[in-house]
Amino acid sequence: MRTVDGPYLRIVEQPKQRGFRFRYGCEGPSHGGLPGASSEKNRKSYPQVKVCNYQGAARVVVQLVTNTAEPHLHAHSLVGKQCDKGICIVELLPKDSSISFPNLGILHVTKKNVSKVLEERMIEAYRMGYNYGIFINPEIDVLQGEVRMPRELTGRSVNLISSASIHQSKEMDLSVVRLMFTAFLPDSDGGFSRRLEPVISDPIFDSKAPNASNLKIVRMDRTAGCVTGGEEVYLLCDKVQKGQKFAIVFKTPKYRDQNLQKPISVFVQLKRKSDNETSEPKPFTYHPQIIDKEEVQRKRQKTLPNFQDYSGAGGGAGGMFRGGGGGSFIIRSLKFPPCIKGHFFQGYQTYNNFGSGYNFSSGVGGGGTTIKHGGCPRCQSSCCHYSSFDCTITYTAISKLYLLICSVLDRTFRGLHLGVIHSQTDAVRNLAQVISGLPGEDIINMRNDLYQTPLHLAVLTQQKEAVEALLEADVDITLTDRHGNTALHLAAQQKEDNMLRLLLKYKPVVQLTSIPNTAGLCPLHLAVQANGLSCVRALLDGGADVDVQEITCGHTALHLATELGNLSLAGCLLLEGNAYVDSVTYNGSTPLHVAAGRDSTKLCALLMAAGADPHKENFEPLFFKEDELCGTCEEEEEEEDEGYIPGTTPLNMATSPEVYDILNGEEYQLTTTVVPPQGDMKSLSSDTKQELCQALEGQTGGWESLAHALGLGILTSAFRLSTCPARKLLDSYEVSGGTVRELVEGLKHVGNSSAVSLLQAMCKEPEAVHTTPQLTGNID
DNA sequence: CGGGAATCATT
């Protein structure tokens, strides 16, 4: 097409396609220029074109054209600095090869003026020779020789153009335009008459147009439900343009197969009736109906013919759902109150807040919600794989076994005595294996009304054998309860790490460590939130990704630990888990931002020691564009470039001088040692300390426990590297201002009686010595 | 800039 060596025009930066509002004339000028596609809050950019294979002056004309296969002139106007008569003309300086357009506004023509304005636009384009490449009228279109002087219009041309404008205005979509750039190079006379091939940008959609919004489901309060339907789901929806969010509440429809045996994945998506625009689908899981005890009991009595009822082949109760996501549901929606606009909602609390604070009565919803059946639904013939003879036998067997397992686990969960259970765990193991070998049914994965599987219950009730039995029986470890928790999530929240380690021994479980529950939290996050150091360790040992982000804000475990002010967890994540110290959340914040923000000297020191960057900018602008703040600032046409607005660094966030100093690289140790330690550890002789060390080394796990008891747990890993960890511990404790009295308490706590008596014996003496005050009176 | 009231148009 284009010769390689000739000059040509190329779009270097496209305009941003969405989020920009076309303005009416009555709204006045100065509403900000059309941004470039890669423009961001802190770093603005604008549409830009480049004249390639050319150096020298040029003139670039920008016009608005329609978003149709054959471009027409658009009736909207380009307005702004170098704009006139609806088009923009700029001169490219010889020193530049590209040119950007920082100040393009799009003026929305009113409906009744469309044809009038369009006609003016066409006439002007024709006069100036700017009608190349756009379709007006065949007879007009052929006349597009290079123009040195404005063309005169014949009466006939005027008529043709007039009728073309009337015709075209009828079809014109006023909610979308494209930019057409045409470059003109100077001819020998210096006139810009050498026209290059025009280029047309991507379409730009008016953000104010009713259907401009991208439909998007930002979050749903639940991602699973029962096949029977009728459960409320709250959707948080985004209208892609900044911040505006809607909540939609709907009830799940019945799944078409009420006899579903295994959970099935479907999709939820928003669908706008007017233009069939749809959002990205979000997964949703339908769980089988939970058959309650009486039901099971009743069915157990029945014989063969009813088995089909149970397994899904027969036309039992429920009746088939029409399928295809039929119904239009009742959609109630509301706009969020302005006070919370622009923020992400964290956790359920907020949901509850607005849920109870506002009533969802306004029937605003212009959209509909569709449940799309995704994936391959299980065929209805799940029981035709084995003969009816087998059915008779297995059915009874299954029922019995299932009841037993359920009752064992269920009763346990309701607080029945563990002793009773333990005697049955072998039975459970056997049963689990037997059952898993049975064809057709999936009983060991069956859920109760909280969507808990036997595995969930076994973990919750901390039954080691039951967990092992279930794992050996190859249960589905991926199944989630109604909060999206797998058994691993539940284990991660426990005080002890034994369930967790048990689960993690099974390789396939490890991949669950990166799965978020419905609150967006992975097991590691849950462990941190539960202040479960041992669980954190277990997860790290088990191969969990230490830097995994939670879904809502992109926090890592280190962010969360910092946010909670939990020094030992943060230390563990850094030292043992080798966590990336400068991981960033969705808004670009590092753990050090968090620590500085909460004014925590210790955490700042820890993070700095781990190499955190105190100058890292997040995406929160450090300041906003100066309004009337500084009268001294001369406003010399700084429209040209909005300038770079920096993000906020941890240093910016420091409020106390201590934190500020630490972030500036001052040794934390220094500041603490400059202040003389309050403690009296110095009063202990080196011999005493030596004996103390021995007493500690003698006790297995002694110094580690003591370290935790003294609040120095965070340093255990560091101590461990030393040849004499106990000694290191005591030194650190002394430096940090520890007292003998608290040391004794700590030793008592860890049950090291020999060390305790050792110290209590020594403590007497120094006190006696100190009772004689020295008077060096030198009073004048 | 973005929210929203007012007004116009359509069903």
Place this chain on the structure above:
DNA sequence: TAATGATTCCC
């Protein structure tokens, strides 16, 4: 006519 949606204008 009332209800709903689109357009325009205002702050």
